[in-house]
Amino acid sequence: MNKSHDSAGASGCGSRPATTGLNILNQGTPCSGGGSCGGVSCGGEQRSNADSRRQFLSRATSMVFGSFALTLLPMESPETTAETPLPAPLNGGAVPAQPVASAAKPVLYGFLVDTEKCIGSGKCLSACRTENHVPDGYSRTWVERYIHFKDGTVQVDLVPETGYHESTLPIVDAALVDKAYFVPKLCNQCVDAPCNQVCPVHASFTSPEGVELIDTDHCIGCGYCVQACPYGMRYINPETNSADKCTWCYHRITKNEEPACVEACPVGARVFGRLDDPESELSKRLGATRTQVLKEHLGTHPKLQYIGLSKEVV
Amino acid sequence: MSQQFSFLRDTRHLQAVALGLVVLGSGLIAARSHLIPKSFGEHGPYRGDALREIAAQQPVLTSDTSCLKCHDSVHEERAESPHKDVACLHCHGNGHEHMAQAEKAAADPGLTIEKAKPWDGDFFTRLDLFITKDRATCLSCHEKVVGMPADFRSIDVKSHLADQGAENIDSPDVCFECHTGHSPGI
Incomplete structure (x- = not known):
């Protein structure tokens, strides 16, 4: 055999792979032979391998199904946790401090603007400025005037805070006007508020009554929310260096008073009230009329509703 | 080992x-x-x-219910008036300090309540409380402006004064020759 190997080796290098292959085979046989003699240890190893594989598979399967089962659990959002009162030990045994409503069922506020009634007196604007100490040059609410001319163009201007009396705005020739109306703007208090979602420090939050508020102590003034609001309702207050916006006068409504702009409207174009009370003026008005919201396509679900909007109003 | x-x-x-x-x-x-x-x-x-x-912030603007606690005759004057839903603060200013003084005076009868100042006709003078016999107050709502609802009582001042034959056209209290604030009697 060796001889032939040698001859093969001498005859040509082509036979070399065959030799190595044979050697490998020869090396292989003692091992399989050993397997038969030391069968106990070898077989035991195989069984333990099989066991661990089975264990691994069963654990992996239970983990996968377990994680699926977890998704079936009811999701708890912060709003729902706020509604459910904490058990006494978790709450330090104290009565939960509720600023307005009972823990079980919070009050829900709504706002209706009747553009068919607004006369553009601007009284709401100065009232809001006085009530909320809004710095000059900034506004929490404003009133737009839409003028549709007979040639099809639409002009929008802002109602001066003093009303139109002695205003410097150019006088519009009524003969050229098709229709004209005023649209008061204020915070829409969206159910899915984009301004709230983008706040990086949880300084922007929704009260249990559904009012969007700002924690001025924690606001870092990054202005992200100012960019996020599709209605342009937020601004950075230069006095506090914090974001600021219309709160529907949260400090008034929680004392059973009306927001300042509602109080100041001489014609009842702004209606504020409780949505959860069917006897409130707001609920009655909402039940009797058809209303619209601004930029409905954005899916922000505003709680501020309007009567008499035209498609040009954005 | x-x-x-x-x-x-x-x-x-x-x-x-x-x-x-x-x-x-x-x-x-x-x-x-x-x-x-x-x-x-x-x-x-x-x-x-x-x-x-x-x-916990304190409200600044006063509501009618606070005013009518003392000035209850105004409520009767306005009962049949087109101005019955117009709040006091529209024509008289806020009255926040006035209210604070009145509350103090109620507790101590020796105190006197400061009289309301006359208004200078400028909407940016934020007086707490003012007596107004100024056409600017009336015209802040009633001057005809493009955009007002058709059913709202709005006037073009010049033609209205000419129609009614008013004498002192430029006088600030010209409106009050025919109308009163609480019950304008249109």
Whole structure:
């Protein structure tokens, strides 16, 4: 055999792979032979391998199904946790401090603007400025005037805070006007508020009554929310260096008073009230009329509703 | 034997690592409890105290119910008037300080309530309370402007005064020759 190997080796290098292959085979046989003699240890190893594989598979399967089962659990959002009162030990045994409503069922506020009634007196604007100490040059609410001319163009201007009396705005020739109306703007208090979602420090939050508020102590003034609001309702207050916006006068409504702009409207174009009370003026008005919201396509679900909007109003 | 427990040689390192982790962890927990406000998460993912702070702010504007507590005759004057839904503050200003004085005077009869000042006709003078016999007050609502609802009583001042044959056209209190504020009698 060796001889032939040698001859093969001498005859040509082509036979070399065959030799190595044979050697490998020869090396292989003692091992399989050993397997038969030391069968106990070898077989035991195989069984333990099989066991661990089975264990691994069963654990992996239970983990996968377990994680699926977890998704079936009811999701708890912060709003729902706020509604459910904490058990006494978790709450330090104290009565939960509720600023307005009972823990079980919070009050829900709504706002209706009747553009068919607004006369553009601007009284709401100065009232809001006085009530909320809004710095000059900034506004929490404003009133737009839409003028549709007979040639099809639409002009929008802002109602001066003093009303139109002695205003410097150019006088519009009524003969050229098709229709004209005023649209008061204020915070829409969206159910899915984009301004709230983008706040990086949880300084922007929704009260249990559904009012969007700002924690001025924690606001870092990054202005992200100012960019996020599709209605342009937020601004950075230069006095506090914090974001600021219309709160529907949260400090008034929680004392059973009306927001300042509602109080100041001489014609009842702004209606504020409780949505959860069917006897409130707001609920009655909402039940009797058809209303619209601004930029409905954005899916922000505003709680501020309007009567008499035209498609040009954005 | 010595080879079997050779890993014990490294326990000192393991102890150092464990101690480091404990120190780091407790430091993080301490920092977290220090940085997160106590009332955070009370109602939701925000500082619960912020809600109370905002709700505790004192209202500035007065409502009619406060005014009518003392000036109840005005309520009767306005009962049949087109101005019955017009709040006091539209024509008389806010009256916040006036209210505070009245409350003090109710407790101590020796105190006198300051009289309301006359208004200068400028909407940016934010007087607390003013007596107004000024056409600017009337015209802030009733001057005809493009955009007003058709059913609202609006006038073009010049033609209205000419129609009614008013004499002192430029006088600030020209409106009050025919109308009163509480019951304008249109």
